Amino acid sequence: MGRVKTYDEALRQRLLAEAAQLLSSEGVGALTLRRVAALADTSTTAVYSLFGDKDQLLTAMYVDGFARLGRALTRARAGAPLEALGSVGMAYRRAALAAPHLYGLMFGGLAPSADAKQVADAAFQPLVESVQTCLDSGDLRGRDAETIATYLWAVSHGLVSLEIAGLVGGSLRARTEGYRDALTMSIVGHLP
Amino acid sequence: MGRVKTYDEALRQRLLAEAAQLLSSEGVGALTLRRVAALADTSTTAVYSLFGDKDQLLTAMYVDGFARLGRALTRARAGAPLEALGSVGMAYRRAALAAPHLYGLMFGGLAPSADAKQVADAAFQPLVESVQTCLDSGDLRGRDAETIATYLWAVSHGLVSLEIAGLVGGSLRARTEGYRDALTMSIVGHLP
DNA sequence: GGTCCAATCATAACATCGTTTCGATAACGA
DNA sequence: TCGTTATCGAAACGATGTTATGATTGGACC
Incomplete structure (x- = not known):
C-alpha cells in the first residue's frame, strides 16, 4: 500500500554522483542540499529519506x-x-x-x-x-x-x-x- | 570627529583568542560569528570591521x-x-x-x-x-x-x-x- | 556654551542554509 | 468504488553570513 517509490537506489546513486560532481567542480562550499537535489531533479526530502542527513550524505561520499x-x-x-x-x-x-x-x-x-x-x-x-x-x-x-x-x-x-x-x-x-x-x-x- | 573607537587592535586580538578557544573546544562547526562576537562582548559588526569577512577571520586564525x-x-x-x-x-x-x-x-x-x-x-x-x-x-x-x-x-x-x-x-x-x-x-x- | 556634523557602532532586515512539518498524491485491499 | 496508508513535494522554521539602517557619540564651529 501507499504510492510507488521514487526514492530508490537509483536516485541514491544519482544524488551521490551529482554531489561528487558538484564537490569536484566547485568545492565543498558549494555542496548544498538544495543544489544537489535540484541537479538530481528531486526535492531535498529525498536526501533525508535516502541518507538521513547532510552529514550522512558526506559520509557516504x-x-x-x-x-x-x-x-x-x-x-x-x-x-x-x-x-x-x-x-x-x-x-x-x-x-x-x-x-x-x-x-x-x-x-x-x-x-x-x-x-x-x-x-x-x-x-x-x-x-x-x-x-x-x-x-x-x-x-x-x-x-x-x-x-x-x-x-x-x-x-x-x-x-x-x-x-x-x-x-x-x-x-x-x-x-x-x-x-x-x-x-x-x-x-x-x-x-x- | 566621530565617536571613540572600540573596534581596535585589542578587540581584534580578543576576537581571535575567543575564536581559537571556540575552535579548539567545539570544532569548526561551532565557529559562528554570532557566538564569537558574543564571547568577545561585542556585535557581529566588529568582525566585519576588523576582519572584513568570516573567511578572513579564518585566514587570520x-x-x-x-x-x-x-x-x-x-x-x-x-x-x-x-x-x-x-x-x-x-x-x-x-x-x-x-x-x-x-x-x-x-x-x-x-x-x-x-x-x-x-x-x-x-x-x-x-x-x-x-x-x-x-x-x-x-x-x-x-x-x-x-x-x-x-x-x-x-x-x-x-x-x-x-x-x-x-x-x-x-x-x-x-x-x-x-x-x-x-x-x-x-x-x-x-x-x- | 550651544548646535551641527561626521564618524562609529548596535540593531534589525535579508537571503540562504539545514531541517522538520504538513497537506496532496497514489497504489492496494475490501 | 472507496477508504486506507505509505510516500512525496512544497512550505515553514530556526540559524547563519551578510548588509542596510538608524541611534549614539565626541569634536568643530559660531
Whole structure:
C-alpha cells in the first residue's frame, strides 16, 4: 500500500554522483542540499529519506571515495613485488590529485564514524598486502608489513596533502619526480 | 570627529583568542560569528570591521596558527645538529596534537591566499635551516636542504594527519614511538 | 556654551542554509 | 468504488553570513 517509490537506489546513486560532481567542480562550499537535489531533479526530502542527513550524505561520499581509492590501489598492483609497491604509491597520488576536493573531504577532519573508519582501513589494505608480498619475497625486511605500510602511507599522504595545499614548489613534472624520489627513498630504507 | 573607537587592535586580538578557544573546544562547526562576537562582548559588526569577512577571520586564525607553529619549531632547535633536527620533528607533532582542530584548519583545503601561503612557508623555514645546519656540519648529505626538509615535513604531516583522523592504531605511547621511529628512519636515509 | 556634523557602532532586515512539518498524491485491499 | 496508508513535494522554521539602517557619540564651529 501507499504510492510507488521514487526514492530508490537509483536516485541514491544519482544524488551521490551529482554531489561528487558538484564537490569536484566547485568545492565543498558549494555542496548544498538544495543544489544537489535540484541537479538530481528531486526535492531535498529525498536526501533525508535516502541518507538521513547532510552529514550522512558526506559520509557516504567519504565511504565511496575510500572505496574508489582502494580499488585504484588494487588495480595498480602488478609486476614484481617491489615494482608493484612503487606502482601502488604512484597510483595513490594520481587518485588524490584527480579529485583533490574529495581527498580533502576524506582527510579533512570530518570525524569518521566507526564503520567509516573501517572503510578507510580497507582502502589501506592493498598497500599492506603489497608490502607483505615484498617481505615474503625477501625484497623488504626489518619491520612488520603494517608498520612499513603505515610509514609509506604517511609519506604519500603527507606529500600529496602539501601539494594540494600549494605548499610544494616546482612544476607538475618536478613535483611528480619529487614524489617518486621520496617514495623510492622511503622504500630503500627497508631494503635488506 | 566621530565617536571613540572600540573596534581596535585589542578587540581584534580578543576576537581571535575567543575564536581559537571556540575552535579548539567545539570544532569548526561551532565557529559562528554570532557566538564569537558574543564571547568577545561585542556585535557581529566588529568582525566585519576588523576582519572584513568570516573567511578572513579564518585566514587570520590560519596565519596565527602557522606563526605559532613556526615559533614552536624555532624554540625546539637546540643541541647538536642532528639532535636539534629530531627535536624539531617531535615539536611539530606536539604542536599539531595540542590543537588538532586548528591543525585541520591550517591544512584542510581552505585555499590559502598568496600571503597566507607565505606565512606557511615561513613556518617551514626553521626546519629548512635545521637541515641546512646538518648539511653544513656534514651530518647529512645527498640532497639540498629544501628537498630534504620537504620530505621530512611530508613524513611528519602525513603521520600526524593520519593520527588525527584516527587512522593510526596503538596507544598514545605507541604512536609517539612510531612517529619517532618514522622520523629517525627518514633522517637515517640521508646520513653520509 | 550651544548646535551641527561626521564618524562609529548596535540593531534589525535579508537571503540562504539545514531541517522538520504538513497537506496532496497514489497504489492496494475490501 | 472507496477508504486506507505509505510516500512525496512544497512550505515553514530556526540559524547563519551578510548588509542596510538608524541611534549614539565626541569634536568643530559660531
